[in-house]
Amino acid sequence: MSGPLQADVVVVGFGPVGQVATLLLARPGRRIVVLERWPRPYPMPRAVSFDGESGRILAATGIGDRLAEVTEPSRDYVWQNGAGTVLFEVDVSDRGRSGHPDSSAVYQPGLESALAERAESSPGVTVLRGHEVVALDQDADRVRVVTAGPDPLEVEASWLVGCDGANSTVRAALDLPVTDFGYFDDWLTCDVTVHDGRVLEPNNLQVCDPARPRTAVSAGPGHRRWEFMRLPDEDPADFGTADSAWRLLGLFGLDPGNATLDRHAVYTFQARFANDWRSGRVLLAGDAAHLMPPFAGQGMCSGLRDAANLAWKLDLVLRGAAADSLLDSYTVERRAHVQHAIGMSMNLGRVICQTDPKAAADRDTAMAAAAARRRGTPAEPAVTALTRGVLRRDPTGLGGVLGPQGTVTRDGVTGLFDDVVGTGFVLLSTLPVEGLLDPARRARLAGLGAHLVQVAPAGSDAAGVLQDLDDVYLPLLADAGAVAALVRPDFYLFGGASDTTGARALVDDLLIHLGSERLSPV
Structure with missing residues (x-):
């Protein structure tokens, strides 16, 4: 060697x-x-979907122009019970907070x-x-x-x-x-190519059937996946066979005459960190x-x-x-x-894996009523704001919030924010940056590769000013009572500032988090 x-x-x-x-x-x-x-x-x-924030991260790697080749918007997601009663449904936005579909099949x-x-x-x-x-x-x-x-x-x-x-x-x-939560369930995953031209609706389906919890989802353009939970009394070895896969796929009208079983494998779902x-x-x-x-x-x-x-x-x-x-x-x-x-x-x-018929019936009644009340409202997000770490607690409440991405234009260039401005640290301000920060703090941000950006409404034509075409950034600042916000390179907000004094403190606090000292008293 x-x-x-x-x-x-x-x-x-x-x-x-x-x-x-x-x-x-x-x-x-x-x-x-x-x-x-x-x-x-x-x-x-293996994975068959990702969310809008992940789409923004993937675009930041430089493959944004390739994503359309391997993804499609997830569209609808429906839960039904074994009788077909809708327990939960949501239409996934094709353009969400991060500038990408809230969910993409991949x-x-x-x-x-x-x-x-x-x-x-x-x-x-x-x-x-x-x-x-x-x-x-x-x-x-x-x-x-x-x-x-x-x-x-x-x-x-x-x-x-x-x-x-x-x-x-x-x-x-x-x-x-x-830390292991002791959560274990075996599911048979089947990746299938369907040949009979059927339209599969909804695009993503979860069947909460105590007799056999099962899933049917898009796995990207031209690809589909079906998954089936192993019941407690089933032999694991028999459950994972091709014969077992075809028997279960028959629940969806699939057989070797109209589909190809590209792959089948049993996965044990776990929960630990x-x-x-x-x-x-x-x-x-x-x-x-x-x-x-x-x-x-x-x-x-x-x-x-x-x-x-x-x-x-x-x-x-x-x-x-x-x-x-x-x-x-x-x-x-x-x-x-x-x-x-x-x-x-x-x-x-x-909820999904309930195999007791009485408990499942009680679940169905409660969920169907809740679905009727919730219809048209967005689903609970799976990701929360940051509450600890590299963020600033200030009166604006912006620290830890996932920053949005909208369409903007600057000096004749129009597109998504990351494409027009770039990634990295970004200081957004409704004021000219020269009036917001002193030269020393501007220089320190520039040394971090930060973009210093003044945001204005659509129609503003001042050179170098970023026009907020989707009306995303100005309301974010206005609702927080902020004149500026500092965005981290992973798109989460470090914090906000309600005036020029707060803006200087914002930069100083970032430098402290990075292991630097304040530049001067505020």
Whole structure:
């Protein structure tokens, strides 16, 4: 084995979370080495949807123009009981708060292919497939890993991000404690190509039938998935066979004459998370850090949020713009989000997976009445605002809120905010930035790569001013009584300011969170 490869960050695992982490870290020019144990990408889908925030994160990696190839808006989502009575229904917006559909069905192999192509063509990124990590050690300055195989490698980096899945080698090497909720259900997943041209409505269906809880959903353009829960008295070995899959698919009128069973596999849904996602210079993300049942559709989404949260913090630490204590906020922020998503997923699962007929009948009565009352109202979000971490508590109440994305125009360029302004820190203001902040604070923000943007109503024609065509940003500020808001690179708001004094304090508090000092008394 020759001398170790050198990198700023070594990413272990090259599924969607590892791919997004790699691309977000590579964007500012970091040297990234990716180690993936399998020699070829997994050819079948696992996740089948993501939310609007995840769509914005994926677009930030540079594959926004590829998403339409592998996704479609999820449209409607309906719960029925075994008799077909509607228990819950929601029409998913094709343009939500983040500027993307609130839910998109995705063909995961196509998504991974687009992400991999982007990563493998990015300067500074080296992707090494067929290299399983078998040893890991670290000291105060570096992390070292060794891979197995006929051509073993040693890689040395400043930081390591473990995105290597539920059976994470990285997590095991760190021996990190895990909180396990003891939630286990076996479901048979069937990916099917339908040949008879039928229109499947609703597009996404959950059948809460105590005789057989089951699901039928889009898995991206041209792809469909059906899932069936194993009942308590069924033999696990028999349940996972192709014969069992076809018998259950018959509940939806599918058979070998009108459909092809592309894949079938039994998954055990679980709920757990690592108590700490950082150990020295090693950090966990995605399924390596947390697992949840799929009923809230937040498994892959949570991993993409991990990558977005971690990437900007790690970049600042690597370029000396923040102390490494900033990385302690990663666990604090993301674990709270994940705990909420896990709890919501388990609660939904308990409703869906009810197999007692009497309890299911009581559920149906209550849910059908509630559905009639709620019709037309949005569903409860699976993601909450940040309440701890890198945010500022101020009178505007904007700290921790997920920032919106609308259509804007500036100097003749029109598009979504991220495409027109760019990503990274953004200071939004209704006032000219020169009158809001002194030169020293503007310079410090510029040193962080921040965009300083004055927002005005549609029709304003002053040079350099951003026109709020969708009327998104001005109401956000006005409702909070704010003249400015500071947006983090992961699209969450650091905080707001009600006047120029508050704006200076806003910048100072950010610098303190990053491990810097105030510039001058406010």
